Amino acid sequence: MQNAYGNHSGSSRAHGVARGLGWFSIALGVAEVAAPRALTRALGMDGQESLVRAYGLREIATGSAILRSENPAPWVWGRVAGDALDLATLGAGYRNQNPQQQRNLGLALAAVAGVTAADVWCARALSNGAGQQARLPMRDYRDRSGFPRPPAEMRGAARHLSIPRDMRAPEALQPYRAG
Amino acid sequence: MRALCWHGKNDIRYEQVPDPVIEHPRDAIVRVTSCAICGSDLHLYDGFMPGMKSGDIMGHEFMGEIVDVGPGINGKVKVGDRVVVPFTIICGECEQCRRGNFSVCERTNRNKHIADKVFGHSTAGLYGYTHLTGGYPGGQAEYVRVPYADVGPVKVPNGLSDEQVLFLGDIFPTGWQAVVQCDIEPTDTVAIWGAGPVGQFCVRSAILLGAQQVICIDRLPERLAMAEAGGAIPINFEKESVVERLNDLTNGKGPQKCIDAVGLEAHATATIDSMYDRAKQAMMLETDRPHVLREMIYVCRPAGTISVPGVYGGLLDKVPFGMVMNKGLTIRTGQTHVNRWTEDLLGLIEEGQIDPSFVITHRVPLERGPEMYQTFRDKHDGCIKVVLQP
Ligand SMILES: NC(=O)c1ccc[n+]([C@@H]2O[C@H](COP(=O)([O-])OP(=O)(O)OC[C@H]3O[C@@H](n4cnc5c(N)ncnc54)[C@H](O)[C@@H]3O)[C@@H](O)[C@H]2O)c1
Ligand SMILES: [Zn+2]
Numbered sequence: 128m129q130n131a132y133g134n135h136s137g138s139s140r141a142h143g144v145a146r147g148l149g150w151f152s153i154a155l156g157v158a159e160v161a162a163p164r165a166l167t168r169a170l171g172m173d174g175q176e177s178l179v180r181a182y183g184l185r186e187i188a189t190g191s192a193i194l195r196s197e198n199p200a201p202w203v204w205g206r207v208a209g210d211a212l213d214l215a216t217l218g219a220g221y222r223n224q225n226p227q228q229q230r231n232l233g234l235a236l237a238a239v240a241g242v243t244a245a246d247v248w249c250a251r252a253l254s255n256g257a258g259q260q261a262r263l264p265m266r267d268y269r270d271r272s273g274f275p276r277p278p279a280e281m282r283g284a285a286r287h288l289s290i291p292r293d294m295r296a297p298e299a300l301q302p303y304r305a306g
Numbered sequence: 307m308r309a310l311c312w313h314g315k316n317d318i319r320y321e322q323v324p325d326p327v328i329e330h331p332r333d334a335i336v337r338v339t340s341c342a343i344c345g346s347d348l349h350l351y352d353g354f355m356p357g358m359k360s361g362d363i364m365g366h367e368f369m370g371e372i373v374d375v376g377p378g379i380n381g382k383v384k385v386g387d388r389v390v391v392p393f394t395i396i397c398g399e400c401e402q403c404r405r406g407n408f409s410v411c412e413r414t415n416r417n418k419h420i421a422d423k424v425f426g427h428s429t430a431g432l433y434g435y436t437h438l439t440g441g442y443p444g445g446q447a448e449y450v451r452v453p454y455a456d457v458g459p460v461k462v463p464n465g466l467s468d469e470q471v472l473f474l475g476d477i478f479p480t481g482w483q484a485v486v487q488c489d490i491e492p493t494d495t496v497a498i499w500g501a502g503p504v505g506q507f508c509v510r511s512a513i514l515l516g517a518q519q520v521i522c523i524d525r526l527p528e529r530l531a532m533a534e535a536g537g538a539i540p541i542n543f544e545k546e547s548v549v550e551r552l553n554d555l556t557n558g559k560g561p562q563k564c565i566d567a568v569g570l571e572a573h574a575t576a577t578i579d580s581m582y583d584r585a586k587q588a589m590m591l592e593t594d595r596p597h598v599l600r601e602m603i604y605v606c607r608p609a610g611t612i613s614v615p616g617v618y619g620g621l622l623d624k625v626p627f628g629m630v631m632n633k634g635l636t637i638r639t640g641q642t643h644v645n646r647w648t649e650d651l652l653g654l655i656e657e658g659q660i661d662p663s664f665v666i667t668h669r670v671p672l673e674r675g676p677e678m679y680q681t682f683r684d685k686h687d688g689c690i691k692v693v694l695q696p
């Protein structure tokens with residue numbers, strides 16, 4: 128049997144980063160859900176608590192999906208989309224703030240931009256080969272039919288075994304037969 | 307004795323545990339010669355199923371030799387008999403057992419009072435599968451106590467190897483029942499989601515029962531290759547649109563019969579094109595669990611059948627029941643009524659119509675179980691089915 132292992136190191140690094148991002152998502156999400164007021168005050172986004180809370184729920188959901196999923200790539204891409212939304216929301220508020228709030232906002236923007244870079248790197252690494260390498264057909268099972276003859280010749284070989292009445296399609300759904 | 311024990315998510319240990327003893331007159335003790343890791347074990351390993359306790363012995367797919375029997379067995383099995391033990395524990399006498407609905411036996415769940423609360427009415431006891439189904443110690447061990455041993459175990463002839471008959475205890479009848487429930491017509495297209503061990507047996511069963519066209523959907527090339535070897539048309543859901551391909555293969559009408567051999571840990575397709583959709587999906591659903599069910603309900607031909615051997619644990623989000631109702635779909639599901647099928651399937655094996663060992667990709671000693679759980683879960687090393695030897 129052939130064996131075509133790829134280089135796994137890139138893949139496991141991306142998976143490691145993905146786990147980190149997953150936990151980060153959950154931590155940030157919990158903060159946003161638990162104390163939205165603290166955030167909106169610091170960023171001059173008063174009145175937007177429910178938006179922040181919704182973003183928090185999004186973070187928690189994405190984070191736990193990344194941690195649970197065997198293939199975290201789509202969820203990390205989901206984070207990238209979320210980052211874009213965060214940046215847009217923060218950017219929109221920048222102009223009409225006092226200097227202190229602008230400084231806070233600037234910090235927040237820089238932080239999100241940094242995380243976005245990590246997200247994009249990780250999502251790319253996961254979806255480009257690196258994450259998929261472990262899934263190359265490593266072994267060849269094309270000869271594993273389990274049948275003594277080609278499948279086409281096996282078709283219907285067990286039709287003689289009676290199907291119990293309670294397993295049959297409901298009478299009403301069986302092909303109509305007159306008489 | 308030694309056994310594989312559950313200690314929490316991702317934590318299976320090979321440990322020393324007390325030897326089982328006869329606790330009831332209808333018990334027997336089986337010395338396990340071969341056992342397997344099942345996709346259902348992964349739901350416990352991944353921490354998706356409630357009701358496990360630290361130290362529980364895993365495993366419900368096993369066979370071996372009877373080494374001790376209780377006084378109430380009445381000669382139905384004897385010391386020295388070689389048996390496969392179905393994963394559903396049955397009494398053989400209750401109303402459900404008499405109807406052949408073995409997986410919902412009314413008497414074998416020792417924790418019936420809890421199950422009655424959780425499910426409305428209790429189902430059968432299962433080996434190595436949560437305290438909701440009786441908390442019976444499982445078969446990934448050197449020895450197992452087999453309750454109701456006069457009715458459950460299936461005697462197997464010595465001419466057949468362990469590997470040929472082991473899967474009679476679970477995945478072969480499971481794939482078979484999933485297809486039987488579809489009541490195959492010779493004109494049917496059967497679409498099977500999941501090319502894991504259960505999906506593989508669905509493919510073979512659909513061919514044996516005479517379906518015109520069998521299609522299997524997964525994303526792992528080695529599993530799809532094995533499904534193709536058994537006569538299925540493969541669809542890689544990471545590379546192509548499942549709904550489009552299925553409609554193409556059925557003149558736009560959709561498959562009459564759809565089988566979910568994936569269960570609650572389904573992956574969402576990577577073909578969801580916009581990132582926004584992904585984020586939105588993440589917001590609404592904590593995981594992508596019922597993804598396969600939704601896809602099946604959507605693509606199934608009206609008046610068709612949805613058969614669900616895949617295991618689900620609790621509540622599913624956004625299952626389009628309106629579609630089920632308006633399309634007049636039939637849904638059939640359940641843990642497998644193993645003993646209903648073992649005689650027929652053993653017959654097929656003896657006649658040489660099928661050799662279930664085709665699915666085995668890894669054979670290791672029991673002590674390597676913990677590592678094999680991970681290999682099987684992560685689908686590494688081309689792993690499809692692991693057989694363990696105590
Ligand atoms: N009803 C029963 O009595 C019974 C008995 C045994 C197993 N099961 C259940 O059957 C299911 C399958 O078991 P298995 O041993 O084959 O497990 P498995 O985990 O090896 O196989 C599941 C397969 O589904 C594939 N998959 C994931 N998402 C998919 C998607 N969106 N579309 C198509 N395929 C997808 C995976 O890649 C994998 O190959 C599990 O849920 C298991 O608990 C039920
Ligand atoms: Zn099983």
Ligand SMILES: [Zn+2]
Nearest residue numbers: 397400403411
């Ligand atoms: Zn019963």
